[in-house]
Amino acid sequence: MTLADPPAGLSARLRTGTRSEHDRAQGSGFLDRLAAGTLPRAAYADLAAQHWFIYETLERAAAAMADHPVAGAFVFPELTRLPALTEDLTVLAGRAPRPSDADGSPAAGRALRPASDDGLSAAGGASHPARDDGLPGAGPAGRPDRDDGLVWDGRASRPGDDDGLAGDGGQPGDLGLPGDGAELVPLAATREYRARLHAVAFDKPWAFIAHHYTRYLGDLSGGQYLGPAIARAYGLDGAGHRFFVFDGVSPAEFRRRYRELLDAAELSAEDAELLLAEVVEAYRLNIAVLAELKERWAS
Numbered sequence: 147m148t149l150a151d152p153p154a155g156l157s158a159r160l161r162t163g164t165r166s167e168h169d170r171a172q173g174s175g176f177l178d179r180l181a182a183g184t185l186p187r188a189a190y191a192d193l194a195a196q197h198w199f200i201y202e203t204l205e206r207a208a209a210a211m212a213d214h215p216v217a218g219a220f221v222f223p224e225l226t227r228l229p230a231l232t233e234d235l236t237v238l239a240g241r242a243p244r245p246s247d248a249d250g251s252p253a254a255g256r257a258l259r260p261a262s263d264d265g266l267s268a269a270g271g272a273s274h275p276a277r278d279d280g281l282p283g284a285g286p287a288g289r290p291d292r293d294d295g296l297v298w299d300g301r302a303s304r305p306g307d308d309d310g311l312a313g314d315g316g317q318p319g320d321l322g323l324p325g326d327g328a329e330l331v332p333l334a335a336t337r338e339y340r341a342r343l344h345a346v347a348f349d350k351p352w353a354f355i356a357h358h359y360t361r362y363l364g365d366l367s368g369g370q371y372l373g374p375a376i377a378r379a380y381g382l383d384g385a386g387h388r389f390f391v392f393d394g395v396s397p398a399e400f401r402r403r404y405r406e407l408l409d410a411a412e413l414s415a416e417d418a419e420l421l422l423a424e425v426v427e428a429y430r431l432n433i434a435v436l437a438e439l440k441e442r443w444a445s
């Protein structure tokens with residue numbers, strides 16, 4: 147090793163060390179089919195529902211880690227996705243899940259199904275007034291003292307939305323959807339993903355950063371291509387794809403600063419190895435969710 151050949155930083159190690167996992171996630175087929183609009187709209191709603199359950203846990207982990215000396219640097223309220231997913235599902239499926247839907251038991255709610263008799267299938271293009279208040283549900287109350295160029299605009303929650311959930315706010319009738327407010331349930335792979343988050347991401351900084359990186363950097367990368375493609379494919383105009391839109395965030399600039407944060411993170415060599423392995427695990431969990439969705443919506 148020479149000065150011209152420094153050890154790779156964590157961001158480069160993550161990027162190159164998980165390239166094959168990324169390629170498998172990207173090539174899973176389900177996302178491509180959504181982007182091409184060859185699946186019913188309810189399949190997209192199903193993806194949004196699985197995301198809801200995943201981010202509900204991930205963003206509770208973020209709240210738990212907000213004050214951690216190392217992991218806390220990765221908690222950005224402006225990335226919080228749960229309110230956007232709640233709004234998307236209200237448009238797409240008539241209502242958002244509740245945390246109590248998460249055990250997946252039949253009594254807890256009804257899954258979106260490919261069958262068209264549940265009122266949740268492709269057609270519809272419901273309109274919903276564009277909202278501009280996607281607000282953090284789980285993050286800390288804002289950090290006015292940040293000086294790292296990453297934006298937190300510090301907006302307050304809207305009245306009646308203090309838990310980040312739409313609750314019973316979805317009015318399928320108003321939205322022109324034939325849905326009956328069906329509840330949504332997590333797939334087996336989604337439950338496994340949540341179990342892993344519960345097991346490691348609430349108290350182990352390497353694990354929290356690994357899961358945070360895999361989801362949010364992906365959302366700020368490929369998600370920026372997928373979002374507009376899905377909106378075009380399903381005729382969504384402003385509402386229904388808020389998950390992909392990060393208000394006040396420049397994705398390219400954010401990715402650059404995020405990589406700097408990764409490289410500056412004070413992790414032991416052992417924890418850096420654990421982090422790398424956990425990113426591989428996070429990709430595996432995401433790939434499993436996409437595979438189960440693909441199977442469910444195979445035609």
Ligand code: HEM
Nearest residue numbers: 160161171172177178359360361363364367368371401432
């Ligand atoms: C159709 C699906 C996908 C496409 C087209 C796609 C595309 C991309 C592209 C082009 C980049 C590089 C951005 C850059 O150079 O800055 C990227 C990065 C990334 N993607 Fe994806 N992606 C997809 C699916 C996924 C999935 C399912 C995940 C994980 C859940 C994921 C996680 C990531 C992560 C973590 C990065 C950042 C890598 C790094 O620079 O360290 N992607 N993606």
